[in-house]
Amino acid sequence: MIKSAETIRPLVLLLLLTLAVFANCLFNSFAYDDKVFVVNNPEIRHLTNVPGFFVSAKAYAGERNFFVYRPLAACSYACDYFFWGLRPFGFHLTNIFWHLLNVLLVYFLALQLSPNRSTALIAAGIFAIHPAQVETVAWISARSNLLSLFFLLAACLCYLRNSRLNYKLSLLFFILALLAKETALVFLLLIWLYDYYFALKEGKEKASNAWWSYLPFWISAFLYLVLRTTVLGQFSQRSWWGGSFLVTALTMSKSFLHYLAITIFPARLSIDYVFLLSHKLWEPEVLAGVLALITIIAVALAVSHRRKLAAFGIFWFLICLLPVSNIIPLEAHLAERFLYFPLIGFALALADTARSRRLPVLMLLTVLLLAYGWRSVERNRDWRNDFTLWSSAVRTSPESPRVHYALGDIYYQQGKFREAIDQYRQALELNPNVAELYNALGLAWEGLGDYRHSIAVYQEGLKVPSLENRAKISLMINLGNANGRLHNYKEAAAYYHKILDLEPDDPEARHNLAVIGRLSKNAVH
Numbered sequence: 001m002i003k004s005a006e007t008i009r010p011l012v013l014l015l016l017l018t019l020a021v022f023a024n025c026l027f028n029s030f031a032y033d034d035k036v037f038v039v040n041n042p043e044i045r046h047l048t049n050v051p052g053f054f055v056s057a058k059a060y061a062g063e064r065n066f067f068v069y070r071p072l073a074a075c076s077y078a079c080d081y082f083f084w085g086l087r088p089f090g091f092h093l094t095n096i097f098w099h100l101l102n103v104l105l106v107y108f109l110a111l112q113l114s115p116n117r118s119t120a121l122i123a124a125g126i127f128a129i130h131p132a133q134v135e136t137v138a139w140i141s142a143r144s145n146l147l148s149l150f151f152l153l154a155a156c157l158c159y160l161r162n163s164r165l166n167y168k169l170s171l172l173f174f175i176l177a178l179l180a181k182e183t184a185l186v187f188l189l190l191i192w193l194y195d196y197y198f199a200l201k202e203g204k205e206k207a208s209n210a211w212w213s214y215l216p217f218w219i220s221a222f223l224y225l226v227l228r229t230t231v232l233g234q235f236s237q238r239s240w241w242g243g244s245f246l247v248t249a250l251t252m253s254k255s256f257l258h259y260l261a262i263t264i265f266p267a268r269l270s271i272d273y274v275f276l277l278s279h280k281l282w283e284p285e286v287l288a289g290v291l292a293l294i295t296i297i298a299v300a301l302a303v304s305h306r307r308k309l310a311a312f313g314i315f316w317f318l319i320c321l322l323p324v325s326n327i328i329p330l331e332a333h334l335a336e337r338f339l340y341f342p343l344i345g346f347a348l349a350l351a352d353t354a355r356s357r358r359l360p361v362l363m364l365l366t367v368l369l370l371a372y373g374w375r376s377v378e379r380n381r382d383w384r385n386d387f388t389l390w391s392s393a394v395r396t397s398p399e400s401p402r403v404h405y406a407l408g409d410i411y412y413q414q415g416k417f418r419e420a421i422d423q424y425r426q427a428l429e430l431n432p433n434v435a436e437l438y439n440a441l442g443l444a445w446e447g448l449g450d451y452r453h454s455i456a457v458y459q460e461g462l463k464v465p466s467l468e469n470r471a472k473i474s475l476m477i478n479l480g481n482a483n484g485r486l487h488n489y490k491e492a493a494a495y496y497h498k499i500l501d502l503e504p505d506d507p508e509a510r511h512n513l514a515v516i517g518r519l520s521k522n523a524v525h
Contacts, residue, residue, distance in 0.1 A: 010121045014107060014128060018100050021129045021373050025138040025380040026092050031389050032271065033141040037077065039086060044078040053078075054179070057232050067237045069228040072180040073144035091140045098146035099137045103128040105153035106344055112160050113198065114309050114352065122365060123344075123351035130343055131266040131375040135336040138383035144181040145340045151177035152184045152341075159191050162199075171216055178224045183323045183341060188217055190319060197304075197312045236329045242277040250278035252325050253289030255334040259321065260292060262336060263346050266372070269379055270396040271389060272403050273334045293318075309352035316345030386410050394423075401430035405437060412440065417447035435464050435471035442478055451482045458482065473499050477508055484516055492516050 030039050043049050043059045053059040053071040060074045076094065084090025106127045110120035127133070136142040155173035158166040177184035191214065229235050241248040254275055262269070278286050300314035324330065324338035332338075354361055382392040387410050393403035408423030424441040427434070438461025445454035458479045462472065480495035493516050499509035 006117070010107065010117060010124075011104060013121070014103050014124050015100060017125060017373070018103050018128045019096070021376045022096050022099065022134075022137055022380065024377060025134075025383060026089055026096070028088065028092060028138060028380070028383050029385040030086075030088050030091075030140065031383055031386050032139065034088075034091075034139070037073075037141045038081075038091065041077070044074060044081050047078055047082055050075050050078055055231060067232050067234060068144075069231055070144040070179075070181055072147050072176065076143055076147060088140070092138070095137050095140060095143060095146060098143070098150055099128075099133070102146065102149050102153060105150065105157065106347065109153060109156060109160075109344075110309075110348060110351065112157065113312065113348070119309070119351045122354065123347040125369055126347035126350060126372070127343055129369065129373045129376050130263075130339075130347075131269060131372055131379050132262050132336045132339045132343060134269070134376050134379040134383065135271070136340045138380050139337070142337045142340075145183075145337055148177045148181035148184045149341055151180060152187055152190075155187055156190065156194070160194065160198075167213070171220065174217055175220050175224070178221070182224075182228065183320075185221055186320050186323060186341065188214070188221060189322075190316065191217070193312060193315055193319065197308050237331045240329055241326065241333070242279070247277055247279055248326050248329065250281060250283070250286050251275055251333060253293070254278060254283075254285040255289075255325070256321070257285060257289040257292055258334055259339065259342075263317075263339060263343065266375060268396050269336060269375075269382075270400075270403075271393045272397050272400045274397060274400045275333045307352055310349045313345040313348030313350075313352065316348065317342045318345070320345060399430065401427040401434065401437075404430070405434075405440070408440060408444070412444055412447065415447070417444045420444040420447075433464050435461050435467055435475060437461075438464070439474055439478055442482070446482060446485075451486050454482045455479060455486075469502055473503060473506065473509070477512070480509075480512055480516070484512070484519070487519075489516050489519060 037060065038044065041060075043053070043056075049059065053074040057067075057069070060068055060070050077091075080091050080094055103124050107120050107124035110123040111117065114120060136145045151173045155170045155177060158170035158173060174184065174187050177187065225235075241251055258273065281287065281290070296314060296318070300311045304311040320341035321338075324332075324335075326333070354365055382388055386406075390403055390407040390410060393400070394407050397403050404423045404427035408420045408427065411417070411420035411423060421441060421444045424437055424444060428437050428441065431437075438457050442454040442457040442461070445451070445457060458475050461467075461475045464471075476495045476499050480492040480499075483489075483492040483495065493513060496509045496513040496516065499506050500513070503509070
């Protein structure tokens with residue numbers, strides 16, 4: 001009975017801790033890309049579409065193509081829609097449920113690696129409530145993170161239990177983790193890391209055929225990558241940042257520094273982080289990132305004999321950052337959700353390092369957990385809706401044109417045109433080469449009935465270097481419309497004719513030209 005209580009008590013404590021921190025996000029709305037992946041995605045409206053999720057590039061994001069292959073995440077959205085419709089409460093409840101399962105699996109993993117229950121409880125607690133987790137838990141669109149980590153941890157636990165049945169289950173869970181998100185590829189290195197620290201060194205029977213045991217996992221990974229590339233039609237989301245691997249690598253060294261800052265001191269959190277591309281190794285932030293990486297690896301190697309779990313945790317953290325380090329180019333330099341996998345390593349290392357019954361250590365851990373929990377509760381509020389999310393981002397990342405643009409759009413949709421104009425102007429000051437911003441700013445001026453200002457803005461937008469035809473046509477459509485509203489029919493018709501010179505079959509230009517023709521005749525009569 002006592003043993004049973006000792007087993008259940010930590011699980012109940014972790015359950016209560018997780019719910020206490022994340023309960024307030026249950027009442028959040030859909031936010032950011034939730035509208036793409038859930039609200040406006042017709043594919044998830046019928047469970048009969050589920051088989052198609054595994055062979056369709058559009059299933060995950062409707063008509064938008066993000067070049068992501070996450071069929072299990074799409075399946076989970078379809079299940080949520082079946083039970084909840086478009087009520088965000090149900091989707092948030094599912095996210096919290098999967099996060100809670102992951103917290104419990106982290107506890108069991110830590111317990112498997114270390115017999116100390118306190119260490120396992122601390123590690124799972126840190127993972128559960130770290131503020132960087134909020135982006136994954138509170139954002140419905142990050143569901144793939146939750147699912148993939150669940151199956152990856154299940155695969156790890158089965159792999160650690162050395163039996164034929166568990167080995168087969170481990171392979172199955174690994175494949176499911178990949179179908180949730182490609183980040184699960186880190187499992188290939190994590191099982192080697194475990195074998196190195198906990199199996200091979202102890203001379204277990206598995207050591208003699210360890211290398212052969214990896215082969216089915218590598219084959220599965222290869223077949224998954226072939227399937228993913230075939231469905232998406234390309235391997236990576238984009239080309240190298242700055243046009244070269246070197247620029248990408250140098251820039252990511254700065255990102256690594258920021259990942260460390262968010263992990264250790266998660267005070268400044270944002271949906272968008274701005275990084276200038278780096279071209280030289282001797283830039284201060286680049287050098288600092290490289291030195292930090294070397295130092296962390298050196299520390300892990302130095303403590304490997306005395307603190308195996310801490311060393312294992314450090315290398316887990318580094319390995320799980322690899323897929324999001326733009327080795328295969330991504331559309332983002334840095335994101336808090338990218339820390340969902342690595343934070344397990346941080347939690348393991350910190351829990352093992354802080355393993356002590358001394359009062360100062362216990363007090364420090366308590367203060368840390370309280371601070372992390374409080375910051376997470378606050379961060380959940382940022383994700384309440386689009387307005388709170390982007391308002392928060394404007395405060396924490398004022399140097400990002402994207403966040404000003406997004407907040408401007410929200411003000412525009414609310415009919416607050418002056419506030420929208422202010423945000424669009426700030427975005428243009430930070431990046432004057434975005435044609436869509438000129439359109440947005442011009443439409444905001446039109447919302448105030450000031451068509452002369454809007455015309456001036458659209459004309460400024462036409463001066464953007466290397467303007468694509470679609471952007472040019474959009475600006476000229478708006479120029480024609482604004483001139484038409486000022487009864488400048490000749491100027492309006494001239495813009496529509498220019499559009500037809502670029503795109504002879506443009507239906508909007510043809511229709512508007514006909515309307516302007518009729519209005520012009522009526523004005524004469």
